[in-house]
Amino acid sequence: MLERLLEWDRDTLLFLNGLGVEQYDALWFTITKFPPWIPLFALIIFLVFWRHPFKQGALAMAVYVVMILLVSTAIFWTKQAVGRLRPSSDPEVNPLMRLLHTPSDFSFFSGHAAFSFSVAVMAVLLLRSRYKWIPLVLVWPLLFSYSRIYLGVHYPLDILVGALVGTSFAVFFYKLHGKLNPSYKK
Numbered sequence: 738m739l740e741r742l743l744e745w746d747r748d749t750l751l752f753l754n755g756l757g758v759e760q761y762d763a764l765w766f767t768i769t770k771f772p773p774w775i776p777l778f779a780l781i782i783f784l785v786f787w788r789h790p791f792k793q794g795a796l797a798m799a800v801y802v803v804m805i806l807l808v809s810t811a812i813f814w815t816k817q818a819v820g821r822l823r824p825s826s827d828p829e830v831n832p833l834m835r836l837l838h839t840p841s842d843f844s845f846f847s848g849h850a851a852f853s854f855s856v857a858v859m860a861v862l863l864l865r866s867r868y869k870w871i872p873l874v875l876v877w878p879l880l881f882s883y884s885r886i887y888l889g890v891h892y893p894l895d896i897l898v899g900a901l902v903g904t905s906f907a908v909f910f911y912k913l914h915g916k917l918n919p920s921y922k923k
Contacts, residue, residue, distance in 0.1 A: 746894045750824055753886045753893070754834045762837060769838075769849065769884035777877055781860045788867055796918050797863055801856075804910040808855045808903060812848040821845035825889050838888040847891045850899025851906070853878035858907035863914070878903070 757765070767773055786794035823844040824830045857874045864871045882900060885891035891899075 742894070746892045747824075747830060749893045750830070750886060750889075750891075751833055753883075754824075754889050757835045757837075757887050765884045765887045766837070768880050769888060774853075774877060774881070777874065778856070781856070781864075781874070784860075784864055784868060784871075793918055797914060800910050800914045800917070801859060804855055804859065804906055805852070808851050808906050809848070811902065811906075812846070812851055812899075815846055816843040816848075819843065819845045821892075821895070823890050824892055831889070834889050836889050838890050840890055844891055844895050845898065846902060847882060847885055847895040847899030849885050849891075850878065850882040850896045851903040853881040854900045854903030855906045855910075856903075858904050859911060862907060862911040 782798065785797050789797075821844045823840060823842075824834060825836055825839045826841070857878045860874050861871050878900065882896045885896060886893060
């Protein structure tokens with residue numbers, strides 16, 4: 738069963754990575770970096786504080802910071818414990834793919850996916866009652882995560898597990914935030 742799952746993972750990576758077009762490589766290199774997304778972070782922070790009292794917004798940001806720190810810790814320790822090679826470092830896989838980037842750390846699970854999904858899902862949960870369009874921020878983690886497959890540095894299962902981990906952290910910390918500050922939802 739595990740062997741079939743890993744085979745599917747490899748084949749899906751090779752298919753999706755093979756869809757890449759050289760003219761779009763620079764775009765995906767830009768998408769995979771954090772600085773282009775800073776305006777989105779600034780927008781989320783602005784929206785949290787815009788229609789809420791300062792104390793409520795500050796508590797939401799404090800919960801965000803703790804969540805991000807714990808997600809980062811989970812990413813680091815899981816990568817060390819699992820030790821899965823990145824596709825770009827795997828001698829059986831990298832000759833078969835478009836290799837555009839070669840980080841040297843481990844692959845499982847995707848930090849980009851976990852981080853981006855935790856931030857975006859938390860934003861949706863915190864702001865959905867005030868801004869009906871806020872689910873559009875979920876486009877960010879989808880693009881951000883796919884960029885890792887495009888560049889050949891993560892398998893799809895790395896991305897899926899990272900997305901699930903990030904979403905789980907967001908739901909947990911949203912519930913924690915609700916217990917700390919039930920008036921925020923009103």
